[in-house]
Structures are given as C-alpha cells and as structure tokens.
Amino acid sequence: MAFVVIGAGAAGLAAATRLRELGREVTLISREVRAYSLCSLPYLLSGEVEEARIFTGDERMLREMGIAPLLGRRAREVDPKRKAVRLDDGTELRYDGLLLATGSVPFAPPPLAADIPGLCYFNSLDDTRRLMERARTARSAVVIGAGFTGLECAYALRRRGLDVTVVEMEDRVLPRILDRDMFPPVEELLAGNGVGLRLRSKVLGLDNGGGRVTVRLEGPGGAAEALPADLAVMCLGVRPDLALARSAGVRTGRGILVGPDMQTSVPGIYAAGDVAEFEGQIPATWLTAAIQGGVAASNLAGREARFSHLDQVNIATLFGVPVVGIGAPATYQKGPCEQRLWKRGNVWRKLVSSGGRTTGFQSVGDLNFRGLASLLSKELAPLQESFARAGLHHPALFCAPVFGMRPVSGGKRTHIRKGM
Structure with a gap:
C-alpha cells in the first residue's frame, strides 16, 4: 500500500517517520525545498543562528529514512474518488491513504491585508528572509500582535538594533497565555529592553509613503495615533490552510474536522497539525501537531490509535527570561476556579485549579523550581501517554534543531536545543 x-x-514529519517505522511506503510532498523548524525562526531573525542550522530534513536525509521526498513541489488538487493528488506540474500521484498536514497561513483583517512596501509577515522561512533583508537597512519597526510570535519577533528585531513598538488590542501582552496579574514582570522586561507597547489599541489601517509605513491606531478612549516606522510586521496569528481540503471535499469548520483517529469526513483521508480541528479546537502547537501526525499515521497503517485533548504547553525565552503558560489562563476558563500567585524577586508563578485539579500554570523568570516537575508529571501525564499511543519515542525528535543534531539509537535522529 502507498501512503502520501x-x-x-511537525505533523507531516511525525507521520512519515511513523509510517516508515511500521514498514509502510510513504511519499512526503512539501512546497519547501528543505524541511525546517518554525520554532527556530526567531533565532534566525535575531542573528543567533545561521540558516543552515534550522533545517530538520533534506532530500538525502529523508531518503536515508526510507521516505520518498517530493520537495519544492506543490499539491494542487486531491481527487478522492480516484485517490489521486495532482501536483503543480500536472503529474498525478496515487495513494491508498492520504494525510493533509498543510499547516496554516498568516491572518490579517481585510483593512490590514494591503500589499504595501514595508509590510512584512513572520510565519515562514520566506517571510523571515524578506524581513531580514528589510531589517538590514531599517531603524524602526512596529509589530502588530503581542502573542508569542509577536514578542519573539520584537525580541529578534531589538537584537538587530531596531527601535520596536508592539501594538495589541487587549490590555496586556500574551493575553491567551498569561492572566492580567502575571503581566507586570513581562511589561517590566519589555520596557527594560527598549520595547514600546501600545495596549488597548486597534489598528485602523496602514499607509505608505516616502519609503516608510505608518500604522494608524485607535487607542484607549478613541484617541487617534499614527506610528511611522521603516517596517511593520503582522503577527496576528494564523488560519488553517484549507485549499486542498476544499478540493478533496472534506468537511471543514475553522479547520479540517477530524475525529479522535484524525480521519476526516472522507474515508482514507486524514488531517493533522495546524490545519486540523478536533472537538472545536485547533491547538496549533508543535508538540500537539507531532502527536496528531503519529496518531494519523498509526491509523493509516491499520494500528488503532486515538488523540485526546491536551492542555496547551507554551514556553518561550524573551530577552533571556523564560515565560511559561500551561493550560488556559483563568480569564478563559469556564466556571469558577481557584488562583494562587507567588512572587519571589524577579520570579512570578501562578497556579489555576478547578474541582481539585490543576488546570493552568504560568511562570515568568524561572523554569527550575520545586514542584514544576510534579505538576508536569501529574497534570500533564496525558502528554506522555499521547506520545506513546502515537508511537512517537521522544518529543525532542521534533524540536527546533537550533543548537545541533545528534543520532540516537535505531538510526533515528533527534534535534536538541541547548539545555534540554
């Protein structure tokens, strides 16, 4: 049987690896000439790593793993009746089972989606290359959106010496990760490193003139403000890339609707990663994508596996300070919950619980404290169980290869970041 x-x-590589482990033939199609880690793009933009060190797989490596690669190619259409994928050059590839792991595309509201000089995105390697090119001669930047992507972009541009201002509609940065009472240390961290903030500010539009871009804002109380800069970076999140899904006729909501086996509404077609919607959620995290890819591959190969909801795990380092968010902030949790906040020096920690169960954890300033390991082992045990069910041996297999790569037992390769 042939699988595509x-x-x-993360989802596609996990699935292809799992299928080969189960002795199945698999072809991997990617528009990229070389597979790379999205997690490493901030380090590339900041200049901390060279581009050659962000790649997770090239044609030679994939062939060594027994995977047939079609890199630098685009799948244009899926015909489920004929079980065929049409490529950008008109050729067709037949399959017995298909996984759609097409990822996501940057989101920008229509008023902000204008194609003007000075407007950049930060969602792919090509985006990052364009941003690096513009940043070489730029002195100032406005980052629109204060999630982890926006803040990592701001960090990288500050390291390059640019004046940076971050714009956010909410009353704090990282609103989906940290509660309001965990914002002060992050606010101090950003201010101390020269990052300006415009909170509770709506972007009305972008203007271009004289080689610069101007971001027009409506601030608190309706106050108007114009922020001129050499470049603006759109970091308002992503949306599932549903183009192929629509051609295949699978059911979609915000993403491709899947069951716990990751199968779509069309038998034989599965979906995983940022493009997949499970029980109304699209987690869009690296680890979840890898687990879903492994589950999908196991089921494609006839090995029963099930995906279950996992708490979000978000960890990033901003200006040398670790910021952690596990589960949902109290702000977004349903029903009453108990909140406990600790402060010691520059370290802030918070636990959120409901019904006697820890449902969220937030930390700014430290990863190595007593109790975190216990929390992870007790409350996030489903993560390890999910890896086992998906047939994945270790999350590090799918992490960003920022600081090097080493072979592990069985001929597999794992990418490890310093400190793991």
Whole structure:
C-alpha cells in the first residue's frame, strides 16, 4: 500500500517517520525545498543562528529514512474518488491513504491585508528572509500582535538594533497565555529592553509613503495615533490552510474536522497539525501537531490509535527570561476556579485549579523550581501517554534543531536545543 503525506512540518514529519517505522511506503510532498523548524525562526531573525542550522530534513536525509521526498513541489488538487493528488506540474500521484498536514497561513483583517512596501509577515522561512533583508537597512519597526510570535519577533528585531513598538488590542501582552496579574514582570522586561507597547489599541489601517509605513491606531478612549516606522510586521496569528481540503471535499469548520483517529469526513483521508480541528479546537502547537501526525499515521497503517485533548504547553525565552503558560489562563476558563500567585524577586508563578485539579500554570523568570516537575508529571501525564499511543519515542525528535543534531539509537535522529 502507498501512503502520501502533504506537508513537512511537525505533523507531516511525525507521520512519515511513523509510517516508515511500521514498514509502510510513504511519499512526503512539501512546497519547501528543505524541511525546517518554525520554532527556530526567531533565532534566525535575531542573528543567533545561521540558516543552515534550522533545517530538520533534506532530500538525502529523508531518503536515508526510507521516505520518498517530493520537495519544492506543490499539491494542487486531491481527487478522492480516484485517490489521486495532482501536483503543480500536472503529474498525478496515487495513494491508498492520504494525510493533509498543510499547516496554516498568516491572518490579517481585510483593512490590514494591503500589499504595501514595508509590510512584512513572520510565519515562514520566506517571510523571515524578506524581513531580514528589510531589517538590514531599517531603524524602526512596529509589530502588530503581542502573542508569542509577536514578542519573539520584537525580541529578534531589538537584537538587530531596531527601535520596536508592539501594538495589541487587549490590555496586556500574551493575553491567551498569561492572566492580567502575571503581566507586570513581562511589561517590566519589555520596557527594560527598549520595547514600546501600545495596549488597548486597534489598528485602523496602514499607509505608505516616502519609503516608510505608518500604522494608524485607535487607542484607549478613541484617541487617534499614527506610528511611522521603516517596517511593520503582522503577527496576528494564523488560519488553517484549507485549499486542498476544499478540493478533496472534506468537511471543514475553522479547520479540517477530524475525529479522535484524525480521519476526516472522507474515508482514507486524514488531517493533522495546524490545519486540523478536533472537538472545536485547533491547538496549533508543535508538540500537539507531532502527536496528531503519529496518531494519523498509526491509523493509516491499520494500528488503532486515538488523540485526546491536551492542555496547551507554551514556553518561550524573551530577552533571556523564560515565560511559561500551561493550560488556559483563568480569564478563559469556564466556571469558577481557584488562583494562587507567588512572587519571589524577579520570579512570578501562578497556579489555576478547578474541582481539585490543576488546570493552568504560568511562570515568568524561572523554569527550575520545586514542584514544576510534579505538576508536569501529574497534570500533564496525558502528554506522555499521547506520545506513546502515537508511537512517537521522544518529543525532542521534533524540536527546533537550533543548537545541533545528534543520532540516537535505531538510526533515528533527534534535534536538541541547548539545555534540554
């Protein structure tokens, strides 16, 4: 039987690897010439790593793993009746089972989606290359959106010496990760490193003139403000890339609707990663994508596996300070919950619980404290169980190869970041 995986991100690579472990033939299609880690793009933008060190797989490496690569190619259409994928050059590839791991595309509201000089995105390697090129001669930047992507972009541009201002509609940065009472240390961290903030500010539009871009804002109380800069970076999140899904006729909501086996509404077609919607959620995290890819591959190969909801795990380092968010902030949790906040020096920690169960954890300033390991082992045990069910041996297999790569037992390769 022949299997086809479309997309070489975390979900696609996990699925292709799992299928080969189960002795199945698999072809991996990717628009990228070389597979790379999205997690490493901030380090590339900041200049901390060279581009050669962000790649997770090239044609030679994939062939060594027994995977048939079609890199630098685009899948244009899926015909489920004929079980065929049409490529950008008109050729067709037949399959017995298909995985759609097409990922996501940047989101920008229509008023902000204008194609003007000075407007950049930060969602792919090509985006990052364009941003690096513009940043070489720029002195100032406005980052629109204060999630982890926006803040990592701001960090990288500050390291390059640019004046940076971050714009956010909410009353704090990282609103989906940290509660309001965990904002002060992050606010101090950003201010101390020269990052300006415009909170509770709505972007009305972008203007271009004289080689610069101007971001027009409506601030608190309706106050108007114009922020001129050499470049603006759109970091308002992503949306599932549903183009192939629509051609295949699978059911979609915000993403491709899947069951716990990751199968779509069309038998034989599965979806995983940022493009997949399970029980109304699209987690869009690297680890979840890898687990879903492994589950999908196991089921494609006839090995029963099930995906279950996992708490979000978000960890980033901003200006040398670790910021952690596990589960949902109290602000977004349903029903009453108990909140406990600790402060010691520059370290802030918070636990959120409901019904005697820890449902969220937030930390700014430290990863190595007593109790975190216990929390992770007790409350996030489903993460390890999910890896086992998906047939994945270790999360590090799919982490960003920022600081090097080493072979591990069985001929597999794992990418490890310093400190793991």
